[in-house]
Amino acid sequence: MTRFPINALLPLFSLVLLLSACGRDEAPAPIARAEAARAAKPDKGDLSAAEVAAQAREGLRCPAAVAAREGQRPVHDVLGVSSGMALELARQTVLCSDERLVATSADKRGFRIKTFGQKLSLGFSAQPAQAKVHRTGREIVQDMQDRATARGLNSARPDLQPGQAKWYVSTVGLAGQERVLTVAREEWFAAERLPTLASVEQALVAKYGLPTVRGTGNGVIHLGWSYDPADRPLKLGCNATANPESPSNLSADCGIAVAAELHSPPDNPGLARMMRVGTVDQARAMALLEATEQSLQQADAQRRAREVEQAGKGAPPPKL
Numbered sequence: 001m002t003r004f005p006i007n008a009l010l011p012l013f014s015l016v017l018l019l020s021a022c023g024r025d026e027a028p029a030p031i032a033r034a035e036a037a038r039a040a041k042p043d044k045g046d047l048s049a050a051e052v053a054a055q056a057r058e059g060l061r062c063p064a065a066v067a068a069r070e071g072q073r074p075v076h077d078v079l080g081v082s083s084g085m086a087l088e089l090a091r092q093t094v095l096c097s098d099e100r101l102v103a104t105s106a107d108k109r110g111f112r113i114k115t116f117g118q119k120l121s122l123g124f125s126a127q128p129a130q131a132k133v134h135r136t137g138r139e140i141v142q143d144m145q146d147r148a149t150a151r152g153l154n155s156a157r158p159d160l161q162p163g164q165a166k167w168y169v170s171t172v173g174l175a176g177q178e179r180v181l182t183v184a185r186e187e188w189f190a191a192e193r194l195p196t197l198a199s200v201e202q203a204l205v206a207k208y209g210l211p212t213v214r215g216t217g218n219g220v221i222h223l224g225w226s227y228d229p230a231d232r233p234l235k236l237g238c239n240a241t242a243n244p245e246s247p248s249n250l251s252a253d254c255g256i257a258v259a260a261e262l263h264s265p266p267d268n269p270g271l272a273r274m275m276r277v278g279t280v281d282q283a284r285a286m287a288l289l290e291a292t293e294q295s296l297q298q299a300d301a302q303r304r305a306r307e308v309e310q311a312g313k314g315a316p317p318p319k320l
Contacts, residue, residue: 046133053100053129062096065089074227075208076256076279078183083256083281087123087171087178094126094167101126106168111250113293116300123170123180125244128160162191168244172288174295181285184244184278194271197221197262204260204277219269225258229283242276250289254282 047055067077067085076082080093095101103126160166165187171178189195204223205211212233213224226234229252238254241247242261256279263274 047131049100049129049131052132053102056102056129057095057099060092060095062092064092064096067093073231074225074256074258076225076258076281078185078277078279081167081169081180081183082279083180083182083284085180087173087180090169090171090180090183091124091126094124094169098128098165100128100164101167102129106170109170111289113289114297116296118296118300123168125169126167128164128166158188160186160188162188164188166244172285172292174292179288181288182241182248182278182280184242184246184276186242186244186274186276188274189272194265194273197264197270197272200262200272200275208258208260219264219266221260221262223260223262225256227255227257228253229255231255238282240278240280242278244276244278248278248280250280250282250285252283252286256281 064080067080067082067089070084079097081090085093091103095103103124106123106125109123165185167186168182168184169180170182171180173179201221201223208225211223212226212235213222215222224239226236226238226240228234228238234254238251238257240257240259242259258277258279260278261274261276262272263276265271265273
């Protein structure tokens with residue numbers, strides 16, 4: 001069985017963070033609470049990027065706790081974030097990797113799953129804080145038109161500057177039990193300190209081992225590490241997605257997968273301008289999705305039974 005993303009995964013990675021199937025009075029997810037707290041603060045006018053980051057990261061404690069290694073399983077973390085990690089620890093680890101990052105919930109992405117009427121909360125993305133500058137409606141419309149024109153001319157600018165990084169982390173589970181499913185990170189190296197392409201590839205091999213797949217084309221090196229559910233290396237068929245903006249599928253026949261992309265600048269193919277790394281444990285992700293769906297189904301059945309029982313006790317008879 002294969003899980004496919006909703007709406008072809010919209011413009012971001014995959015999977016859903018599921019809220020508990022209980023009532024509406026449950027506490028919101030940590031990221032949602034932080035966003036609600038920021039929205040409730042009075043508007044202080046224009047803010048620099050550093051001020052925005054400080055406000056969004058209020059209460060964050062670094063460094064994050066180090067997650068325990070899973071026995072002798074293949075290495076599959078991205079800067080310490082990996083499949084199976086608790087949501088809040090993953091969020092803390094991501095934000096502690098760069099003091100400029102802020103996290104936002106990802107409400108428009110996820111794999112197809114029966115929700116039984118429950119509202120689903122997703123994983124999160126993290127990106128560098130942006131300065132808050134009040135703009136006129138005309139300026140906002142002009143920016144939208146400029147971006148649309150750039151996309152039409154295939155000249156859209158990257159959303160990151162040299163020296164910056166962004167993340168997408170997907171999760172699933174009932175409230176308080178959410179676990180990481182997929183991780184993807186993109187980093188643009190500082191323009192004045194670009195590493196060699198060979199050194200970046202060597203660093204990846206030192207961490208993840210020899211890749212099971214390697215390919216090149218258009219100034220990009222693609223590396224892949226794939227395993228079956230028993231952690232045996234695979235050559236084809238089971239892949240991760242390195243790009244935080246790209247979709248990902250799951251199969252119970254696949255296990256851990258790691259993917260990396262190394263991009264060179266157009267004027268020097270020996271240097272690395274940008275790197276993407278993504279990871280997933282597909283069999284585990286499938287199991288978590290299915291377990292969450294079953295829990296939601298059971299909670300829905302209990303709700304319906306409870307409503308029938310209550311109606312039988314207090315509902316007035318029909319007028320005939």
